[in-house]
Each structure stands twice: as structure tokens, then as C-alpha cells.
Amino acid sequence: MLAGHFALAVAAAFFGAALYISIAEQPARLGLDDRALLAEWHHAYRRGFAMQGPLALLGCLLGLLAWWQTLEWPWILGALLLVANAPYTLWAIKPINDALAAERAAADPSRTRALVEKWGRLHAVRTALGGVAALLFLWALVA
Numbered sequence: 001m002l003a004g005h006f007a008l009a010v011a012a013a014f015f016g017a018a019l020y021i022s023i024a025e026q027p028a029r030l031g032l033d034d035r036a037l038l039a040e041w042h043h044a045y046r047r048g049f050a051m052q053g054p055l056a057l058l059g060c061l062l063g064l065l066a067w068w069q070t071l072e073w074p075w076i077l078g079a080l081l082l083v084a085n086a087p088y089t090l091w092a093i094k095p096i097n098d099a100l101a102a103e104r105a106a107a108d109p110s111r112t113r114a115l116v117e118k119w120g121r122l123h124a125v126r127t128a129l130g131g132v133a134a135l136l137f138l139w140a141l142v143a
Contacts, residue, residue, distance in 0.1 A: 001069055007062035008137040011082055014055040015130035021048060022127045026120040034109035041100060041116055052126075056085045063137060070140070078136035081129050088129070093122050 021044075029040050063079030066072075096119045103112050 001066060003062050003069060004066035004075065004137065004141050007059055007066050007075070007078070008134065008141060010055055010059035010062055011078065011130060011134040011137050014052060014059055014082065014085075015127065015134045017048070017052055017055070018123070018127040018130045022120070022124050026116075026123070029116065030113075030120070034112050037116055038100065038103060038112050041119070045097065045100075053086070056082045056130075059133065063133070066137075066140070072140050072143070074136040074140035074143070078133040078140070081133040081136070085126050085129055088125060092125070093119065096122060 025044060029037055029044070032040060060079040060083035063075050063082065067075035067079065096115055100112070100115050100119065103115060
């Protein structure tokens with residue numbers, strides 16, 4: 001079933017990008033001074049959002065298609081976990097994003113670092129959602 005293979009590939013791409021941010025980019029960002037940290041976060045976030053949002057949506061749609069073709073529950077659960085990134089981002093991460101955008105104008109170094117650190121912890125949940133979705137899709141393919 002081609003839809004399932006593509007769903008796994010897209011979920012794995014989402015997970016890989018999120019994992020890279022969590023274990024490589026975020027720690028490197030935190031090694032910068034506060035002004036550079038904020039500037040790097042702004043540039044990286046814009047690009048990451050443009051990539052990860054469509055991957056989550058496409059992976060969800062492909063997972064739903066695979067579920068429709070097979071009626072196996074791991075497909076729909078994985079699809080729901082991928083698309084759960086959208087409401088989670090709006091509910092948990094968007095307030096931090098908005099604060100960081102306002103911080104750009106205020107340039108309060110002590111608050112900036114704390115906000116970026118909190119953003120990193122919240123982003124780790126997105127990484128976990130993508131990883132579990134990819135594992136569910138893999139399980140559905142090999143079962």
C-alpha cells in the first residue's frame with residue numbers, strides 16, 4: 001500500500017526535522033549571546049514552521065488514506081498524533097512565539113533566554129508526537 005509508505009516517509013521527515021531542532025539546533029542556539037540567540041531563533045523558526053506544518057498535514061492525510069484502505073487503527077492514531085501538532089502549537093507554543101516576537105523590539109536579554117529555553121522544552125513535545133506517529137506507521141506497515 002503506497003499511501004502507507006508515503007505516510008511513513010513524511011512522518012519520518014517531520015520527526016527527523018523536529019529531532020534535529022531539539023538535539024542540535026536548540027542547544028547550539030543556547031550557546032549564543034542573547035541578541036544572537038534571538039536573531040537566530042527568528043530566522044530558524046520561520047523556516048521550520050514553513051517546513052513542518054505542511055509535513056504534519058500531509059502525513060496526517062496520507063495516514064488517513066492508509067487507514068481508509070486498511071481500517072487498521074495504527075494508521076488513524078498516527079495521523080491524529082501528527083495533526084495534533086497544530087492545536088498543540090497554537091495552544092502551547094504560539095504564546096511563546098508571540099512573546100519572542102515582542103521581545104525583538106524590547107530586547108530584554110534576561111527574558112529572551114528564558115523564553116527560548118521554554119520554547120525548546122515545548123518543542124520537544126512536537127518531536128515526541130512525530131516520533132510516535134512514525135513508529136505507529138512503521139508498525140502498521142510491518143504488522
